[in-house]
Amino acid sequence: MDILEILIETLGGLGLFILGMKTMTEGLQATAGQKIRRILEAISSNRIMGCLTGAGVTAMVQSSSATTVMLIGFVSAGIMSIEQAIGVVIGANVGTTITGQMIAFKLTKAALPAVALGVGLKYFSKKRTYRYIGDIILGFGILFYGMAVMKQGLTPIKSDPQFISFFTTFSTETLGGILLCVSMGTILTVMVQSSSATVGLTMALATSGLLTFPTAMALVLGENIGTTVTAQLATLGSKNPDAHRTANAHTIFNVVGVGIILLIFPFFITAVETVTLKLGAGPVDMVVNSEYINCPRYIANGHTIFNVINALVFLLLLPRLVQLTMLISPRPQKSRERYQLPKFDTSFIDSPIAALAQVKGEIINNAQFVLMSLKKTASCIKKRDDDILGEREVVEEYLDETQKVIIKYLTTIYQGDVNEPEAKEISEMMRITNNIERIGDSMENVSKIIERIYNNEIGFSDQAKSNLAKIADKAVAFLQLVVDQMQDKTEDFYDKALNMEDNIDQMREEMRSQHIQRLRAGECSVDAGVLFIALVSNFERMGDYCYNIATGVNRII
Template structure:
């Protein structure tokens, strides 16, 4: 490997790094400007799959990350705030919304000529936005201006990253080895695998499409190689979503799996329909050389068509995820409602109180069932039932610890009189539930002693 090759690779990687950082900065700034209300909007406006579909598209277009949208949704479903069927619509919409970044990237390929036209060049646009961004960051006092400054700086950094990537790969157009490599991706299997690999590494659909748009400036990307790569990109993007589901409950894992299934089905549909009809019609545009604009257009059209075809099958996808990830033992009896108490809901007291109520209901159900088990042991002792009572008693103690801590955190927020009264009621009820649980366990121990000593 020559020095020039090493420099080219390092330049390309630095461009990818700048692109990823700029995109992250933009997304965080947009969420700050929204006042962290995006999550509440997602929760409230998804009563039907179609609403979820449209909302997922809009929210993802704003925060520039289908993965971030899906991770939010995984949290909602895991905490019981949202049904799996609602989440599927949002995830489908997120698949479309993430393609908007490709059109933003196209701005980095605008080349102004002389005179006034030069004001439209990428360098000019990036410079103006960066200057405005640093002014907002350095000289404005309000948080919303700081967040707006972050959005502008993120955009400028993203543009510079794209220019760096394009500059690094441009000389490769003269390399026969590189041209040969790109040509190999006209094989659909190779193209899909490349798309999966690059997105799994970058963990971003937008970044992977950005790299593909940068490679297109070499003139070596044709429709035949771009299409399978874009299909693979969606599947690779499931990696960070699946990682986010580690440690969640059954429904949280199902939600993450939906992201992967959507893109797998989209890839299968795209492959069967496109390559099947190509055998009959022999499409003449397969050898068309792609550029950043045509790749952005192809990505958007493919995602929109695939998700629109899948939308009527929300119920079927939901049933499939339940088959692939069945309920664990005791899932129905004792769902993991401790996950309901997430810190994100503390910003919305009514929502947090509703979650506390659900968690307390579950705690009460555990207490009632344990009491019934303990009384049954007095007449018919069973070691397995005794172990079950022990296990549930530990769980009841966890409920008390988690609820007490959560409610005390709520008291530190600005609450109305009605909300404060509700918190006080909860704080009085929880120790009573826990005490009944203790009595049940003591009763179970008495039953065990009677059984071992053969007393009645």
């Protein structure tokens, strides 16, 4: 076999491994995506719980990079604080070692049966859930088949003097040699954009005897640094300082952790060998059929031990890590323009969970803006304020443009690879966005009517003024409830929303009845009555829109 054939087979095997990993990760995210988002959103400020959550979520999606990108999306959306995100990042690095542990098991014989079963479920099942499970099984099979192809491709070169001479240059006998290995691991991971793939390649090289265990561990340490590049790429173009801080924390965590291990590298190697032997593995240099069959288990354990030690150290030093990331990251802008339109990072499109988290954050911001504007507009019922009334066109234009930006981004996400729950969520988010904009339309109508009342000096009875103040306050209270529940939903939210909707409808009917009585008694003019009914109707419509939003929030948030 010539060098070209060896290269093609090895790279082909690596390609299959990456394809399998991606397919499995997509299947896992599609199956558990909604649960993952809710788990991440519910994280407390407890650093230990955050770390455990990060480890669990990453074990579920089989990618620390995917978890970190999700976190950046959450932080950008304001759903998660930087302290919470960094705690989860620390755990994500522990969770990603599950992939290495899985690869270390000798499951090559299960690869083709898994591919057969996975294809059957993915392409012949009617239920989407089964198709997603098919993705997981298919990805699993392709991953291990790729490992087998890599090993087979490397087999001819393990006795070739030229290749042996090349690989022996990666020696860990000197500090320079260790740093070279770490650098190579970093570069490989940056190129492949998957630390799991480069760990798999390292295991294949070590199994073939082309790398010693210490050399393989040095490469794995470098691969831990290389995986941080994905998070850094996710922040390119982002103006959110917390997004940069999350990515920087991931980088600092791995770089400093590797630096610490390099200072005690010989002792670390000895510790990994001792622990692995005590766990029942055979000697690291045992050879069976020309393969170092135990080496992958030692590499997997070394990868896990490094990340667990690193996590424990940085959990203790979490406040200092946060301070350091604050120091080296971009400073936040002092203020945000009031009418600044949402800006979405297109880099999150491939991660629907992160992208939808961004949208959720902007929808909440938009709803809060409408709430603030509605409070101001409602205050004009009692006292004229030309500054508030005069800005209605600017507010309405801003809400219209915001609606367009959000809907356009949701459409872009929908056109990508989304699962059924995500498609439903996108639909509900569009509905919520449209109803927020409709509240703005009604608010503009109210502003115009109030200005007309003042300009024409139209008077209302005391009862009419009281009724208008009551229904306006009720509409404000309903929108306040919706905005609060968007951020932290309670179990009885829907019942409260339904009750408020019924109350506003009842208030409208009672106020109309009282208005008719006042007309009969000659207590108000026809002009005043028309405008009174128009105001009541607009506030009642706001209640309808708030209820529509509440229904969507209850379904997806």
